[in-house]
Amino acid sequence: MGPVGMHHYLALSAILFFLGVFGVLFRRNLIVIFMSIELMLNAANLTFVTFARYTGNMDGHVIAFFVMALAAAEAGIGLAILVMVFRNRATVQADDLVMMRD
Amino acid sequence: METVLFYIFAVLTVAGGVAMVSLRNPLSGAFALVMSMVGLAALYAMLHAEFVFILQVLVYAGAIMVLVIFTIMLLNLNREELHEVPVSRIRLLVMGAVCAGLAWAAVRVLDQVPQAKVEMVADFGSIEAVGRLMLTDFLYPFEVISLVLLVAIAGVVLLAKRRI
Amino acid sequence: MTDAIIIALKAAFIWLFPLMLVPLLIWLERKGAAFIQDRTGPNRAAIAGVRLAGVVHILADVVKLLTKEMMIPAQVNRLYFVAAPLIGFTVIMAAFAVIPWADTLVVGGREIAMQVATLNAGILYILAITSLNVYGIVLAGWASNNKFALMGGLRSSAQMISYEIPLGLSIVGLFMVFQSVQLNEIVRGQGELLFGFLPKWGIFVQPLGFLLFLVAAFAESNRNPFDLPEGESEIVAGYHVEYSGIRFALFYMGEYVAIVLSSVMIVTLFFGGWQVPWMPTDKLVAHGDLLLKVMLGAGGAGALVFAAFMFTFSRRIRGAFGDLREREGTVLGIASLAAGAAMLFFFARSFGLTLPEWGARTVATVAQVTMFAVKTLFFCWFFIWVRWSLPRFRYDQLMRLGWKRMIPLSFVNILGTGLLLLLVG
Numbered sequence: 001m002g003p004v005g006m007h008h009y010l011a012l013s014a015i016l017f018f019l020g021v022f023g024v025l026f027r028r029n030l031i032v033i034f035m036s037i038e039l040m041l042n043a044a045n046l047t048f049v050t051f052a053r054y055t056g057n058m059d060g061h062v063i064a065f066f067v068m069a070l071a072a073a074e075a076g077i078g079l080a081i082l083v084m085v086f087r088n089r090a091t092v093q094a095d096d097l098v099m100m101r102d
Numbered sequence: 103m104e105t106v107l108f109y110i111f112a113v114l115t116v117a118g119g120v121a122m123v124s125l126r127n128p129l130s131g132a133f134a135l136v137m138s139m140v141g142l143a144a145l146y147a148m149l150h151a152e153f154v155f156i157l158q159v160l161v162y163a164g165a166i167m168v169l170v171i172f173t174i175m176l177l178n179l180n181r182e183e184l185h186e187v188p189v190s191r192i193r194l195l196v197m198g199a200v201c202a203g204l205a206w207a208a209v210r211v212l213d214q215v216p217q218a219k220v221e222m223v224a225d226f227g228s229i230e231a232v233g234r235l236m237l238t239d240f241l242y243p244f245e246v247i248s249l250v251l252l253v254a255i256a257g258v259v260l261l262a263k264r265r266i
Numbered sequence: 267m268t269d270a271i272i273i274a275l276k277a278a279f280i281w282l283f284p285l286m287l288v289p290l291l292i293w294l295e296r297k298g299a300a301f302i303q304d305r306t307g308p309n310r311a312a313i314a315g316v317r318l319a320g321v322v323h324i325l326a327d328v329v330k331l332l333t334k335e336m337m338i339p340a341q342v343n344r345l346y347f348v349a350a351p352l353i354g355f356t357v358i359m360a361a362f363a364v365i366p367w368a369d370t371l372v373v374g375g376r377e378i379a380m381q382v383a384t385l386n387a388g389i390l391y392i393l394a395i396t397s398l399n400v401y402g403i404v405l406a407g408w409a410s411n412n413k414f415a416l417m418g419g420l421r422s423s424a425q426m427i428s429y430e431i432p433l434g435l436s437i438v439g440l441f442m443v444f445q446s447v448q449l450n451e452i453v454r455g456q457g458e459l460l461f462g463f464l465p466k467w468g469i470f471v472q473p474l475g476f477l478l479f480l481v482a483a484f485a486e487s488n489r490n491p492f493d494l495p496e497g498e499s500e501i502v503a504g505y506h507v508e509y510s511g512i513r514f515a516l517f518y519m520g521e522y523v524a525i526v527l528s529s530v531m532i533v534t535l536f537f538g539g540w541q542v543p544w545m546p547t548d549k550l551v552a553h554g555d556l557l558l559k560v561m562l563g564a565g566g567a568g569a570l571v572f573a574a575f576m577f578t579f580s581r582r583i584r585g586a587f588g589d590l591r592e593r594e595g596t597v598l599g600i601a602s603l604a605a606g607a608a609m610l611f612f613f614a615r616s617f618g619l620t621l622p623e624w625g626a627r628t629v630a631t632v633a634q635v636t637m638f639a640v641k642t643l644f645f646c647w648f649f650i651w652v653r654w655s656l657p658r659f660r661y662d663q664l665m666r667l668g669w670k671r672m673i674p675l676s677f678v679n680i681l682g683t684g685l686l687l688l689l690v691g
Contacts, residue, residue, distance in 0.1 A: 002213040004108045009149070011212060012112050016119050016138075023123035031128045031174060035135050038166065039119055042142055045154075053149040056221050061232050062240050064154050068161050069247050073254035075166045079173045080261035086177050129408075136401070156387040156394050164397030168404070168427060175408050175420065228386045229447055 009050040016043035030085070030092040034078050041071045108148060115141035128179055132171050139163040151227045268376075276382045280362040287646070288522045289324045295650050296320060302654045314590050328515075336511035339411055346409035351509065351516035354402025358523050361395040364388060365530050366450040368540045368634035369547040373624045380540075380631065381450065388448035392531065393434050396486055399524075400426050403495075403505050406517070410508040418504020421661060422488055422495030428668040429485035429492075435676035436478035439683035440535055443471050453539035457546040465543050468536030474679045476536045478672055483532060485668065487524035490653040494661055529645035537641055540634035547630060554626025555616070557633055562613040569606030573599045 016039060023036025045064045052060025086092055118138025122131040143158040173179075225231050236244050297320055300307025311323040338347055368380040385391050400423045407419010441447055444455040452468075460466040469476045485492040496504040506517045533539060542550065550557060580595025621629065659667070 002105070003217065004105050005212070005215060005217045007212045007215045008108065008112075008209075009145070011208060012115065012145075015116055019116070019119040019123055027123060029128055029179070031170065031179060032123070032131055035122055035128075035131060035170065038162075038170075039122065039135065039138070042139065042162070045158075046142060046145065049146055049149050049151045049154055053151065053222075053226075054218060054220050056223065056226070058223075058226065058231055058235055059239070061151055061154050061227060062235050064151075065157060065232065065236070066240075066243055066247055068157055069251060072161060072166055073251050075169055076254050076258045077261070079169060080258045083173060083177065084261055086179075092177070092179055152386045156390045159394040160390065160397055164394060164400070165427065168397075168400050168423065171401075171404060172420070172423070175404070175416070225386075229390075 006050055006054040010047060013043045013046040013050065016040075016046065028094045030082055030094060030097075033094070034075075034082070037078075038071060038075070041067055104148065108145070111141045111144040111148070114138070115145065129171065129174050132167060132174060135170075136163050136167045139167065149227075150222065153227060153229045153232045272378055273382065276380075279367075280365070280382055281359065284359060284362060284523045284526045285519075287526050287643075288519050289328075291522045291525060291646055291650070292327065293321055293324050294647060295653075296323065298647065298650045299654045302651070312591070316590050316594055318594065331511060331515040331518075334511040336513060337508075339508050342409050342411045342508075346405045347508075348513070350402050350406035350409055351506075351513045351520070352402075353405065354399065355516045355520040355523070357395055357398045357402065358520055358527060361392045361527055362530070364391050364449055365534060366453055366539060367638055368631040369454070370450070371627055371631050373627055379450070380635075384448070384450070386448070388446070388451075389437065389535075390447060392527075393430070396433075396527075397427070397430055402520070406509070407505040410505070412508055415505050415507050418495045418507070422505055425492060425495060425664060425668070426486055426488070428665060429482045429672075432478050432668060432672040432676050433482035433486060435673065436475045436482060436679065437535060438676075439472050439475045439679050440468055442680075442683050442687055449534055449539075453534055453541060456538040457541045459544075465538060465541065467538045467541075472536070472679070472683065474675065474682075476532075478676050478679065479535065480532060481667075481672065483528035484649070484652070485664070487521065487528050487649075489521070489525065489649060491656040491659050492664060493653075494658055494664065525646055525649045526642065529642045529649065532645050533638065533641040537645075539641075540638040542633060542637050547634070550630035550633060551626045554621045554629050555619070557626075558621065558629045559613060559616055561629070561633065561636075562609050562616060566606045566609030566613055569602045569609060573603040573606060576602065 020036045020038075020040035020043060023039065024033050027033055027036065045067050048060040048064045048067070050060075052058055052064075082092060085097065089097060091097065115138045118134045118136075118141060121134035122138065125131045125134060139158060139162045143155050143163065146155040146158055223231070297307045308320040308323040309317055311317070311320075311326040313322055313325075316322065338344060363382040364385055366379070366381045371378045371380060383391075403419050403426070404423045405419075407415050407417075407422070410416070410419075440452065444452045446452060446455070456465065456467050458466045460470055464470055484490075488495055494504075496506065506514055509517060576595045576599030580592065580599065583592060583595070585592070
């Protein structure tokens with residue numbers, strides 16, 4: 001195992017992103033879909049911070065900060081919507097929430 | 103030493119992610135995601151991003167995930183009825199072996215890539231540097247994001263009310 | 267190699283310091299409560315008649331907790347149930363890593379920082395760690411499969427995350443005054459003089475911040491008057507109602523470690539931390555000889571006074587009980603007499619002695635650590651004092667206080683501090 005370079009971190013970030021995409025596409029529970037989106041945002045953050053480290057430019061850190069703030073805002077609103085959906089339909093399974101019929 | 107630490111935290115993070123998308127109970131998935139985020143925070147610390155490391159623990163693992171876990175507990179979203187065939191043990195083992203093999207091959211390939219030499223300023227990743235950048239180059243996004251957060255707060259309070 | 271040993275020693279110290287303080291605090295709580303409520307407190311638990319004013323009671327408590335049956339209720343998720351007290355205890359112990367116990371010790375050409383980790387983010391690390399503490403409570407409340415526990419757990423975590431905001435905001439003014447987030451810098455800044463005679467302690471430059479931080483620290487450690495989540499009369503001990511034995515002991519100890527952490531934070535931020543008032547580090551080092559004499563002399567004199575008190579006490583209760591208790595005073599008196607005599611012997615020996623450079627620095631460090639410990643103990647007593655003096659907040663009062671009163675006040679504090687700094691320069 002050699003020293004760890006930029007590509008290791010980028011590969012890890014890609015793996016996490018694909019895990020997030022897998023979660024969004026293949027899980028039916030809204031909360032798990034939401035958490036997979038958070039995982040994707042985290043993977044993007046890791047990419048930003050990695051590039052900041054390996055180019056010496058700190059813009060990546062600031063952008064990661066903004067992504068985190070946006071994720072917090074999105075978490076709040078997403079969960080509020082989820083609570084409302086649950087109140088009205090008593091379920092958070094995406095299959096049972098489909099209202100548009102073919 | 104750094105290599106060993108990187109692999110430990112990388113395995114922790116990926117394991118948390120895999121557990122999150124595959125566990126049936128969303129609460130267990132949420133705790134797996136918390137573990138994943140703590141692993142990511144450690145990786146940020148290894149990348150000399152000290153402020154982002156603290157923020158990851160403070161905001162992501164400490165606030166956002168607590169909110170998600172609260173919601174799961176309040177709505178009692180315990181079990182999920184997965185409408186799918188349970189995966190057989192042999193298939194899981196084979197998939198695990200294939201993934202492990204791919205990971206090993208990927209690591210071998212990645213180790214061949216030449217390292218880049220990087221010049222970092224003395225206070226790289228420190229709070230002062232990030233703050234300075236945020237209030238000079240990134241002032242406009244900074245103000246906009248405070249507006250976004252304000253709108254989000256108002257929106258959440260409005261959305262979650264029972265009687266408007 | 268030496269670096270590894272030094273780090274290991276520091277880690278062992280921060281591991282032991284809260285753990286040693288926990289039994290002392292439990293004893294102090296019981297006896298202090300009794301003192302405030304005008305009664306005697308625990309004085310029955312004895313080993314062969316020796317009671318030591320209730321200290322043996324703590325040993326009895328420990329034995330009881332260790333030997334009690336550890337029940338796990340049916341139909342709980344065992345992993346969460348077992349993990350909750352572990353998280354609650356481990357996380358809160360990790361927060362001690364960035365606390366400075368003394369100024370940087372420069373010995374043998376090597377600078378040893380008196381904190382385990384000198385993080386750039388300083389105090390934000392402690393805020394991050396305390397925000398992870400919510401998980402232990404949430405898990406405990408959920409995993410107990412009990413409505414009271416769930417209510418207590420949710421209330422407690424809602425309270426903790428609500429009061430994290432004033433906790434963080436109230437010290438922003440302090441960052442502005444001392445121009446740093448790192449704890450050692452803040453403590454060093456408190457060594458200067460304000461108006462020429464007052465030490466520049468945090469409480470003098472940020473009185474409102476101190477009040478807000480104090481209240482938020484009480485709320486964060488789930489301590490009266492904010493202990494509704496674990497109030498016995500309201501919610502039957504809340505989130506740790508289903509725990510027994512060592513698991514409950516971990517929660518119990520975790521609460522006392524949280525008290526120690528809050529006291530340590532208050533002392534570090536607002537009361538000068540390890541600073542001896544009016545004596546910055548270089549003055550302490552310069553007067554190293556005198557300092558050593560003063561410490562030895564005062565320690566010896568104090569031990570002799572304690573010995574005298576013990577002897578008069580044993581004379582007063584002679585023949586009253588008829589068992590080993592009567593010897594307590596004599597034994598303690600002889601022990602402190604010996605300690606006092608030893609200290610005074612060294613005190614006398616130190617008159618012909620000039621300390622080398624590293625000796626003076628070590629003495630200065632010891633003095634600073636002692637000062638820090640004394641201040642922390644005072645605040646731990648303050649926590650106990652408040653607990654037995656004030657009634658408990660109702661949940662809506664608690665939430666209203668946190669969101670509607672303390673957050674606007676902390677914003678006012680930040681604005682006021684900023685304006686004042688701009689005007690005064």
